[in-house]
């Protein structure tokens with residue numbers, strides 16, 4: 001690393017104009033083959049929220065009249081469901097991120113109820129829950145949010161829902177991207193409008209600015225951070241449903257996913273092995289399968305103040321997101337959700353980082369006391 005370069009682990013991605021031009025030229029069409037699906041069984045959107053809204057309003061509106069949502073979720077999902085003007089209710093998820101099928105069963109009223117569930121952090125639910133979901137799939141529609149499992153190797157072979165939705169922009173810093181998958185039906189008859197809005201433009205410029213900043217350029221960090229915030233706000237306010245941008249489509253198809261997956265998988269294992277003896281850190285998913293491409297390493301921070309610890313890490317250049325801060329529905333009605341979200345932290349282990357970076361994270365964590 002050159003002296004002028006900035007050191008940080010985590011946070012939004014960056015890319016340079018040089019990256020973009022070489023990746024666009026080198027379009028390998030790698031996405032669909034890697035996840036194991038035909039492109040015609042998918043629709044690519046600007047965001048996952050668009051995929052959810054489009055599915056509910058345009059593909060299944062006459063099949064469902066209510067949605068059951070998991071109590072542990074990103075509030076953006078509740079917002080998009082509210083914007084669809086469809087009735088919804090929450091079912092319980094416990095502190096190990098397992099669906100409470102007894103609560104779910106009690107809340108199911110009839111075949112018009114659609115069940116939305118999330119593959120948390122790229123890991124599957126225990127077998128008895130999968131069996132339960134497979135059974136209710138005969139009478140009720142299942143929407144599976146695979147934002148965290150979309151880049152598991154051959155991901156589509158393990159999906160059980162009627163539809164899958166995922167955000168594609170959390171993995172490599174493409175400006176926009178979300179996907180809807182129906183393994184059994186061709187979706188190519190659904191045509192979307194193209195468009196570039198503030199959400200896209202702010203993120204695109206933000207990624208380029210962050211690249212210059214990390215390489216030592218005279219860029220004020222607050223400017224690109226506010227562009228990223230601005231992008232999220234613009235999306236929440238406008239919720240424009242667009243086709244994925246051509247730039248993101250080409251970038252997505254130029255990625256070596258096997259390399260991306262194995263780097264994340266390796267970094268994850270290294271962190272798990274070395275965080276083992278730290279008493280205030282508990283890893284939620286200790287066993288990772290060879291095919292799992294983790295979004296990050298979720299841990300529970302025990303007996304110390306999670307927010308102070310997180311501040312300390314970011315002061316030392318390690319940026320850990322919180323998946324997730326609950327919304328007003330789940331915070332007040334589900335104790336597990338509010339307890340879990342006060343203690344959880346996601347440690348970055350993505351493809352940008354090497355074993356040296358993982359060692360730095362471990363050393364920094366150990367030095368907290």
Ligand SMILES: Cc1ncc(COP(=O)(O)O)c(C=O)c1O
Nearest residue numbers: 047048049074076145147167178
């Ligand atoms: C599990 C999950 N689903 C859906 C979304 C929404 O994705 P997008 O921001 O692409 O709309 C998110 C966003 O963080 C998420 O974490």
